Amino acid sequence: MAETSHDMIVIEGLHKLFGDIHAVKDVNLRIRRGEVVVIIGPSGSGKSTVLRCINHLEEPSAGSIRFDGVHLEDPATDINKVRTDVGMVFQQFNLFPHLTVLENVTIAQTKVRKRKEEEAKKIAMAQLERVGIPDKADKLPIQLSGGQQQRVAIARALAMNPKAILFDEPTSALDPEMVAEVLDVMLGLAKEGMTMVVVTHEMGFARAAADRVVFMDHGEVVEIDSPEVLFSQPKHERTQLFLNQILQH
Amino acid sequence: MAIEFEQGRIGDGELSLSDRASTIPWWLIGIILIIIVMVLQIINNVEYRRAYDAIIPGLQLTIYATIGGFVAASIIGLFAGLGRISKNALFRNLATAYIEFIRGVPMLVLIIVSGVVLIPTVTDGLNQSFGLDIRIPEAIRGGIALAVVYGAFMAEIFRAGVESIPKGQMEAARSVGMTHGQAMRYIVLPQAIRNVLPALGNDFIAMLKDSSLLSVLAVRELTQQAKLYTGSSFRYNEGYLVLTVLYLTMTLVLSLLLQWYQRRLRKGE
Numbered sequence: 001m002a003e004t005s006h007d008m009i010v011i012e013g014l015h016k017l018f019g020d021i022h023a024v025k026d027v028n029l030r031i032r033r034g035e036v037v038v039i040i041g042p043s044g045s046g047k048s049t050v051l052r053c054i055n056h057l058e059e060p061s062a063g064s065i066r067f068d069g070v071h072l073e074d075p076a077t078d079i080n081k082v083r084t085d086v087g088m089v090f091q092q093f094n095l096f097p098h099l100t101v102l103e104n105v106t107i108a109q110t111k112v113r114k115r116k117e118e119e120a121k122k123i124a125m126a127q128l129e130r131v132g133i134p135d136k137a138d139k140l141p142i143q144l145s146g147g148q149q150q151r152v153a154i155a156r157a158l159a160m161n162p163k164a165i166l167f168d169e170p171t172s173a174l175d176p177e178m179v180a181e182v183l184d185v186m187l188g189l190a191k192e193g194m195t196m197v198v199v200t201h202e203m204g205f206a207r208a209a210a211d212r213v214v215f216m217d218h219g220e221v222v223e224i225d226s227p228e229v230l231f232s233q234p235k236h237e238r239t240q241l242f243l244n245q246i247l248q249h
Numbered sequence: 250m251a252i253e254f255e256q257g258r259i260g261d262g263e264l265s266l267s268d269r270a271s272t273i274p275w276w277l278i279g280i281i282l283i284i285i286v287m288v289l290q291i292i293n294n295v296e297y298r299r300a301y302d303a304i305i306p307g308l309q310l311t312i313y314a315t316i317g318g319f320v321a322a323s324i325i326g327l328f329a330g331l332g333r334i335s336k337n338a339l340f341r342n343l344a345t346a347y348i349e350f351i352r353g354v355p356m357l358v359l360i361i362v363s364g365v366v367l368i369p370t371v372t373d374g375l376n377q378s379f380g381l382d383i384r385i386p387e388a389i390r391g392g393i394a395l396a397v398v399y400g401a402f403m404a405e406i407f408r409a410g411v412e413s414i415p416k417g418q419m420e421a422a423r424s425v426g427m428t429h430g431q432a433m434r435y436i437v438l439p440q441a442i443r444n445v446l447p448a449l450g451n452d453f454i455a456m457l458k459d460s461s462l463l464s465v466l467a468v469r470e471l472t473q474q475a476k477l478y479t480g481s482s483f484r485y486n487e488g489y490l491v492l493t494v495l496y497l498t499m500t501l502v503l504s505l506l507l508q509w510y511q512r513r514l515r516k517g518e
């Protein structure tokens with residue numbers, strides 16, 4: 001299909017239920033190649049769940065998701081293969097604490113991508129360079145600051161040469177003085193044309209990097225627009241209300 | 250009381266005499282004294298020495314059965330523990346049945362059943378079906394019996410160990426494309442096993458003690474040697490006191506090693 005060739009992620013009619021909780025309600029979203037989409041919304045509005053459906057950490061209850069033309073709901077699809085192409089960066093970093101920084105970045109390359117140890121190390125060092133901490137390669141995650149750990153997590157995702165990266169509140173667990181170093185790395189990736197879906201409340205980042213901002217509330221997409229329009233002239237009252245709340249803080 | 254408390258907070262260098270006395274591990278000194286007295290007895294008293302000489306050959310089997318049983322029980326325990334939390338209903342039920350079965354029967358009875366019923370049935374079955382002549386040596390019989398029992402205890406340790414690893418670890422591993430098996434093997438289990446090493450160490454010590462139950466299978470480990478010696482010499486006091494102190498020495502050394510290891514682990518964190 002010609003129309004999908006420039007779409008990286010296509011979400012159609014996505015629903016997710018956790019027992020009685022309707023966490024995601026009929027979400028439709030197209031994310032183009034190289035696009036940066038920021039998702040905002042109150043806590044519990046289903047932002048993480050949408051993100052986690054994109055790499056099937058959660059299985060959708062209904063609807064379809066295509067990643068680079070591959071239908072995730074198709075039983076013939078190898079989800080592990082798809083996941084190698086979708087990076088994910090978590091709020092709590094989730095580095096592997098028993099492995100060094102370098103091993104954190106090489107392990108999936110060697111075990112999943114089947115790269116040679118030498119090659120994986122070279123790629124890992126290049127990615128650590130890219131996020132600005134090649135000197136920490138032999139440290140354990142616990143010896144790093146939060147900001148450094150999150151940058152390692154980004155390097156770990158990058159080392160797989162993903163086609164897109166999902167960020168779930170990557171700076172929410174950080175001390176304020178470390179937020180900038182992580183956002184800088186993400187901004188760099190955005191400029192280089194990485195496809196990114198970012199759940200964050202960092203309005204500065206959204207303004208600088210996002211092509212579009214999605215506002216979610218109660219599991220629904222309420223409004224999608226460019227950051228300029230959505231932040232200054234939101235069409236929906238719920239969006240306005242939410243923006244007022246977070247700008248006050 | 251209040252004064253002692255104050256002094257206690259100043260630092261080790263200024264502890265009062267009574268405080269310093271309360272930090273000394275008197276229990277350890279007491280046990281070491283008992284061991285020393287027994288060693289002197291063995292050296293100086295010919296009856297004790299005879300008992301010791303008769304019993305000590307059993308040490309080899311005690312050690313073999315304990316180490317072999319421990320290794321086998323760890324493997325059984327790992328798989329049963331993973332089975333217990335498996336999404337696969339068959340594995341989960343099999344593992345749970347095994348664990349609950351073992352927990353519902355006294356250990357002595359389990360040892361007898363596995364040594365007298367389970368193992369002979371399996372070997373006889375194999376021998377008759379394939380025309381073999383397998384005879385399992387007593388050390389291995391003992392090790393298997395211990396492993397079958399302790400596998401169930403260790404399954405619970407491994408299960409708890411795996412469950413103690415935050416869910417985010419599995420998710421991060423899956424998000425870079427690892428299969429469930431790879432994520433377990435490279436990410437979750439290495440951390441889980443490190444967490445349960447002290448618990449496994451405790452089980453090793455418990456196994457060493459429970460290896461004495463193998464005497465009911467006529468496995469010539471320490472306890473069986475003591476039974477045989479006292480039965481023929483009627484030197485019950487000497488035989489069983491020597492036996493007691495042999496176990497005590499081994500478990501004391503092992504538990505001190507384990508405490509040292511745990512302290513080192515805590516410092517490393």
Ligand SMILES: Nc1ncnc2c1ncn2[C@@H]1O[C@H](COP(=O)(O)OP(=O)(O)O)[C@@H](O)[C@H]1O
Pocket residue numbers: 018021023041042043044045046047048049050
């Ligand atoms: N694993 C889960 N089990 C049950 N409920 C969940 C689970 N994950 C999320 N939820 C619920 O789904 C809703 C949306 O959650 P989430 O996607 O995490 O929201 P957000 O990321 O916007 O804060 C919430 O009500 C949350 O409690």
Ligand SMILES: [Mg+2]
Pocket residue numbers: 047048049168169
């Ligand atoms: Mg969330």
